[in-house]
Amino acid sequence: MRRFKRTLVAAALTTTVMAGTAGWAVGGEQTAVTGPPAGAAAWRADHFLHRPLPDPATATPREVARFFAVLDDTRRHDLAARHPLVVGNLDGTPIPLRYEANRLALTAERERERARAADRLLPAHERERAGELAGRYERLLAPGRQILAFDPRGRGQLAEVYGDWAAARRTAVVVPGSDIDLASFDRTKDRFGTPAGMARSLLAEMTRQAPDTPAAVIAWAGYTTPVGVGLDAATGRLAEAGAARLDRFLAGLSALAPAAPPAVFCHSYGSVVCGLAARGLDGAEVADVVALGSPGMRADSASALHTGARVWATRRNAADWIGRVPHLRLFGLGHGADPTSPDFGARLVPSDGAHGHSDYFAPGTGSLRHFAEIALGTYAAVS
Template identity: 65%
Template structure:
């Protein structure tokens, strides 16, 4: 009886501790008692790209066009392979917003289609800017979008996805995706959208800044895609503490990466920052990635690497100055994202990050974390050495990941 009593008391204490942690997390997130900004609830952008209705109604080709909402990227790739180059370009000119976002379509064709879409959106906003029936606020918003679209249309930019709806989504390629021996994809966390995608402030916390830095360090053999293709949380309010937006974003990420491989790219290393690691964790079973690398992660909605159900190597980086370390690693009552991937018990290979600073410093030039990321991005070997503090598989040699030959 006494043994049973002690076990019951221990179980009660454990449940009470988890409840108290969850309550503290709720208070922290919802009331902002630590100084975090409470974010506005966001409605995730889901479904096929704009223009899909006209695409579905187009029977001029004599065969049904692949449904963007139901056709796997591999079948999309096969459809475009059956067309001549002239037919592909005519299709992109007729339906640029669909072709530009159609995972599995040829990369160069998507670049062209998104250029057309950006020009069309710029023209639309130019009309709005001078429309006397609109408010001054509408005119100001139009001018801001015109500037944004002109920046994305700058010579040399390679826009692989573009959707102006909502806060706007975009993906951009750095390097030559067609000839690259290695490919990486960067998945950002909160507050990233069309307007903040490549902002100059805190640039290494943006998808464009992270991707540019990784490409510059890894070299020309590696192409890097900055993917802001899901609705991210705004601030650190309830959206950031729950998996709702990640659940909507995970299928979009999985399909995007499937589209890359269907178009002939090698399986990429996927780098997931902050809330982006929640998206990656949920997408992992359907993600054809060689590596999953999480940095500044609040959790992946998994208790261990095994729970991710992925064949990819899993890596984790967290520096001591990152405030994410103060967030309780729980998942209770829908709040929190589970175990810390950087904890040895999770089973991820640990990436050194002693020289990284803060939550957005992992891709900063000169850091050990960036050097390690580049080494991961550049290799296709079956095993990569880590820093020895955690690991799911034995290292191939004794050197830390950051020490490349």
């Protein structure tokens, strides 16, 4: 009974500690974006090829890949032009075609928001918001950017490739935690806590360590993240929705037969998403799952993840506030065992030089150096 009471107290403290840390505000409940891409209904109804198009809700990424493999370039480009939001987000679609489709989708959204910003019939705050969105889309359309996914629904979701994915022999995917969306994807403040900053830094370190090995990294912000630290961050509801999307995304990469399966780096709440997504993933789809700044992975041990991937946990630095969050799971609160504990059984990654919750990818840190070694497959160097 005493132990049970202590557990109840810890459960109550989980959100209290998290909400009172680092000045973060308690966030409101978010509505998860789920299901097929926007525009799926129009895609299903389109018979210009005189045969059904693969249903975004039911077709597997491998079926999508086989569908596009038999189309000529003209038909592929036609589909991207007719249904950019579907083609740009349909896992299993050839990656260059997704870049093309997402440029079309971003251009259309930019023009729509520009028109709203100039519409004097709208309230001033709506025009201002539209102008900000138009500017954001304009930045994403900058030459050289490779947008692999773009969904304007909700707070907006995005994935971007750094490096040449088609030529890469070593690859990685970065999965971020709370407060990440279209607006914060590549913000300049706290940049090593953003998916874009983490991915760029990891690719630079991989290139520094192995300049002759072609590498690429994807920053994946393809799920609805918690805002602030409140019940959304302390429960697995958004993580469950995000895990389904991450599973499909990784299966889509695997369907396109890359040179090597990626290492997946999961920051903060992103490690909850990865813990749920890892179940059933085999070594052909993901080589490594790396948790960092983790509140837990919704599993009691690495073996309980039932994945063929290697499971790693990054040692927390003393200034990382996540270390003050109780590692438990009770009545839906909390995310379970500490992945860095000996009983969990993950391979440990040192993080010397890192400071705080969002500094693990900062240049010069031991954690970044070891992350690159994991992504490059030089495991013996990770001490």
